[in-house]
Amino acid sequence: MKLIKCIIRPNKVDEVKDALAKLNIAGMTVTEVRGHGKQKGHTAIYRGKEYNVSLLPKMEIEVVVADNLADDVVKAVVQAARTGEIGDGRVFVLPVLESYRIRTGEKES
């Protein structure tokens, strides 16, 4: 199993969700997050004063999928979340060692 963690633009959530649904991936966790990548944000100016906007609002989508699906999921997310501009985000793929269903305590394969 793989945990796929996608940091994307807030306005791309719906498109990414739709792309995942097409791959029959229903379960996901969506979190509002703030952060910055290489660019370390930018400077905003309001009424002549500069505001350092180092942490940009992003959305984080996490899905856990079978190993054989991971590549397709990454491709789908990249395609759906891409604008070609700086700030499109990142996708991380992490191994998942074990997974349990809380309701039953049953270990998932």
Added chain:
Amino acid sequence: MLEAANRDDHFMSLTQPGSGGPTIVATFDAARSEVEADALRGAGGRAALERYSDRVDAMLRQLFADAGGHELRVAVIALGGYGRRHLCLQSDIDLLVLFEGAIGAKDERFVRAFLTPLWDLGIVIGHQVRELDDFTRLEINNAEFLLALLDARPVAGVRSLFDRFRTLFHTPSTHAYILKSLLELVDQRHGAFNSTLYQLEPDVKEAPGALRDLTATRTIAMLTDPLLLRRGPADPARVDQAEDFLLRVRSTLHLGAGRNQNVLSHDMQERTADLLGYPGAEPRQRVERLMSDYFRHARIVTRALDWARKSAPVPVGPNLGLSREGIRFLDPIVAARNPASWIGAFQAAIDHSTDVSEEALSCVQQHVDRYRADDFFPEAADRAALLRLLTPREGLYARLSEMHDCGLLGRVFPEFQAISWRVVRDFYHKYTVDEHTLLTIRNLERISATTRPDRVRFRNILAAVVEPELLVLALLLHDVGKWRDDDHALESVRMAVDVLDRLHLKGEARETVLFLIREHLRMSLIAFRRDTEDPEIVKTFAAFIGTEERLKMLCLLTLVDVEAVSPETLTPWKEELLWRLYVDTYNHLTQRYGDELIERNQAGLDELLKQRPDDLSPGEITRFLEGLPQRYLQLFSREAIYRHVRLGRDIHPDEVHVSLERGEAAIWTLAVTTLDKPYLFSNICGVLSSFGMNIIRGHALTNPNGLVLDVFQFTDEERFLELNDEAHQQVLQILETVVSGKEDVTRLLKGREQGVLHSKNASRFAPVVRADNEASGRYTIVDIVANNALGLLYRISRVISRQGCDVDLVLIATEGGKAIDVFHITKGGSKLTEAEQQSLTSDLLRTLEGSL
């Protein structure tokens, strides 16, 4: 006929001159003998004094008739104790002789003829001779006279004159002044008696717990709440008994001393105890019983006064009092008949940081169904009061909730009633639609006073909104369309139109409210669901919004609306997205509008041409508009645009065409067209400052043909324009001479500038100046935020011109004491170089700091 009518109006006009009755002396002697006999029996209490007062009334009527009073427009009015019919044996008789018009020789003859017999009888008369007009102004140097006037009672003469006097005299402001004076007088008087009622030789008139305190208690009730004493801890009958006792004692003192002497001294105590029939073998025992009764009664009076002082509602408006329970209707019966006064109760509660009392809420609840929406704001002043109530500040949510609970909100806005307890099931909303709506207002109210660091930025936006009550009105109505299940924003707009019609809200204010309701979901959609880093998205949104004022209001509306969905809905993340969209759009509106010019096929142009008045040709309008920023069409109404086109007609170098109009809230609008030349903008600003005008908003625009249109909104704090007939002409003349270079504006400003430099209004923050070449494709943008001061724009623009720059566009705004100006400038037709920007900003900063 006139004579007959005059007589009918006379109070007790049956008394005829010389009617053959007993002589005045005999009448008076009989009256005195009777009251003396009463005093001698220890029965000189209330009933006896009322009889004596009535006899004196009759005597005065006779004298009035004998003196020819019936031939005149005059009234004789009893004041003070005599007005209350508590005239004691040796008391002064206080009278007001009131004439309808100016007092002439005949009137003076009457006064002499009327008063002389009284003097002859040795009666001490305290008289005031006045004209009715005297009571149009509050006489603030004689509180005791005003107090005596509260007891005014007509005795003889023209009754309607007395009624007119009452109407003039009994006003809320006079009552408030008298109440304040009365409380001061009571304190002073108590001070003279070391503030204790337990005096061994008490003055039964002046001492704490004596007659004056009793009158003060009743006066406080009369001025604030007629039912006050009934609510108190003491049985009003016991207060009446105390009064009767004190009057009986006073009568014995007057009888014994033969003069107006009110001290129950040791020697008088024995005699009084005897006259009042106290039992006891020894005089000492009888005196002790008398004094013990005295202290008992004085204590009742003192307690009643203390209660009245503590519990009396403070008058806070017509028929409104501030009491311990909150805002009360002083007379619930009057209130029930006057629904237009109800809004005032809620306003007063906000003003005094209190609730509306349960009693008042019940009164509203009981009667609210009898009235229609219009009954609550029949007059323009009532409609203005309703809007004023909606100003976001602490207490507004609580008051609106009270109004909702007692049924008033739903009657004032039947549209709101439609969403009462309305449940709409979705994944987000946690409250009924009405409560969600009221919570948006609570959230806005909280923003208005927040100190949370992440929220202060929104508080600053709110503080800058010119008419925040319109935002609250929009919030109140934004979801009323949810009574139906389809597109609620459009339904809300449809319903809001009716509300705005009833409120007679027109023009820009009306459009703003409808815009906010119609678009209340747009900003959250763009902020949370669109790529706001895409400049095109911001550009489209900015074009849609049009003005900074609407942007500010929509941003706040969005924030509080999302926050009111549920406690979890508005996250710091969402706040940040919203704030960024606000800033980007604000910057677009203020900095980039110069790049978007009106073109031949501009949207909205057709309509403007179609609706044009007969005197304007399509060519004339398009020539004027082409090359002006598109924003111009959003800033001004069609009528204003036509006016500007006319103003720009046939203009020649050195000519200035001006229109000057006074708008609402004493804000003047000056529109100037002329042909561009160096120092033009600073010269116009300088002229306005030289007349002491405080510029609060404005726009300077230039079209490619060099036609300049400057529109300034300013306040005229010295009221120069209002008070001088020639002022308009004078401003125009000076503008012409300055613009044509015949007069140097610095000379005109000399005295004014001195005033500014030495003004006490010292800087509260360091000025901000920032030049930027990125925001606009054509201009260097200079943002300036500084303390507002007379002549500020003049000084800024003069520096810009001195640096060889052309002022192409200017956006002028003020927020409280802050001036926020955005200049779009070029030098030799291009943006400024880095070095030129540096030189300009340091020059500007030096100028601004120099004027701190």
